[in-house]
Amino acid sequence: MEMEGISFKVSHIWLYVKDTQKSIQFYRDIMGFKVVETFPDGALLKAGELLIGVHREEGDRKSLPGGTSIIIYTKNIQKGYDILRQRGVTFLARIEKEPYGLIASFKDPDGYLLELWQPS
Secondary structure (H helix, E strand, C coil), X not given: CEECCEECCCCEEEEEECCHHHHHHHHHHHCCXXXXXXXXXXXXXXXXXXXXXXXXXXXXXXXXXXXXXXXXXXXXXXXXXXXXXXXXXXXXCCCEEECCEEEEEEECCCCCEEEEEEEC
16 A cells, blocks of 8 residues: 555554463464464464464453454355364354355454455
8 A cells, every 4th residue: 555655564463362372273273374473472373465463462452352353265165164163163153145255254262253255
């Protein structure tokens, strides 16, 4: 994104979590994200081109589920849905058809909303 001669690019997203090890395990083992860096209060994980950081809650940086959705693109939502169910993910509903494509919603250990999305 460019604005007045300066460019911006989303680098990564931080999720403040109650239990960093539980969140790292979820994103690594269930979602298949790659851990690229760990530190005492959390980790950075890579999902495609995006970095997602999980960090222990501190001060006014608290877990705020409901205000953030992570949309995960897939070419085969049914296969992704089936694999994640086998890994223990509980979906909020079955795959739903929306005007923009198919979605399947679920939550991480802290209640952040994630959606598998297969565009129309």
